[in-house]
Amino acid sequence: MKTNTLDFDAKALREKILNLAIRGKLVKQDSNDESATVLLKKIKLEKQKLIKEKKIRKSKSLKAITSKEKPFDIPDSWEWVKFGEIVQFSLGKTPSRGMTEYWNNGTIPWVSIGDIKNEKYLKETKEKISESALDDKFKNELVPANTLLMSFKLSIGKVCILKVPAVHNEAIISIHPFINTNYITRDYLYYVLPLISNMGEFTPAIKGKTLNKTLLQELKIPLPPLEEQSRIAAKIAQLFALLRKVESSTQQYAKLQTLLKSKVLDLAMRGKLVEQDPHDEPASVLLEKIKAEKEQLIKEKKIKKSKPLPPITDAEKPFDLPDSWEWVRLGEVIDVKGGKRIPKGKKLKDTFEYKPYIRVADMKNETIDSGQLKYATKAIYEQIKKYTISSEDIYFSIAGTIGKVGKIPLSLDGALLTENAAKLILLDNNLLSKIFLIYALKSNIVKNQHNKILSKVAQPKLALIKLKNTIIPLPPLSEQKRIVRRIINLFSGLN
Incomplete structure (x- = not known):
């Protein structure tokens, strides 16, 4: 999914960086590094020591990873290991919501998946629990600061590092590496676990959107030498920081593009984008022709x-227009009709059936995205066939996302239209520019009117009569065409 208009896909680039990292291709190997084989021996000794000291419980031995189970080759100094071999992890709990004393006036951070954002360190949580909840449910076992957390249910692989002691819910594990020299193993896992835990090719652990405790233990991890882990984590952090800078710049550029386009449309609708031509037939004459065509x-x-429709009052006019222009209500110059809901009990199909059914979700970039189109059966079509839209019409969304507007491709001529959109029917293409009308409907003049209407209703839906009553500026037809050419030229320079 692209993050902005510069074709900069930050998500894909991050995944590419992580894929290189777990294959030992992000930083160079150093022959002076103590190999992961030696590191594993040290981890086993540390684990035995902790068991002997009764700080951890002895667990069942995990089966060795066979050659067939290894999903890809790694450097000779690395080792394939199972998650349970190198860390101990603990599941969380949720104190009873019915026990108000557990939640009222709480001071102890309680981490849910929603608290884990894109930041590396977690400092604040939305909810906190009380000391009594800690005593009753968590037995005074606060997860210490600097501990790595990971979600393993619903949203798998969301990670963060605690900056404060906290507890967490049952959809999250706290991870404690057996050897965690200067947090190297922790930081390496912080970067690679989101990718590894979501790659089904690694393990049969993914079952829908949940990993269980056993399957977490079996999760296969490519383990570099300790020193290389440090270099990998540092390199990923450096590259991710650079990506954030680029993202920020491109997002700012995208906002500037939107602002400039809005300004262009504003100037166009005020008659200040192109010069008026005294030889143009004025909009008042054009309106008479449209009226005659309608009759x-x-x-x-x-x-x-x-x-x-009611006459336009001076109070409704947001600004003055050139003498050759006119303020008009949308319903004066076009015909407006609604779409139709799918009949109750009927379902659309994902593959081609009888007719496409255009939803608001399909309305993108002033056209229709056919990639995720749904299709109606012949039986559905026969019930709602009066509610089709022509390639000569314009669509305008009136529910959910208000104000999506654009053309219908010729290939979708005669498609069924959702009840959450209206079709705007031009009475005569020779009397009104379809593209000018689309630009007018995208302008702030129209958006501001609709925002005022929608602010007074509980559900964001624009009634057809309100759409018909929307006022737009109408230039002479020749000037409409000059404005369209100028807008297209300016917008092409902004893309």
């Missing part, structure tokens, strides 16, 4: 006669 279509029964 003819009503007479021919191609469209229905609708109630007259």
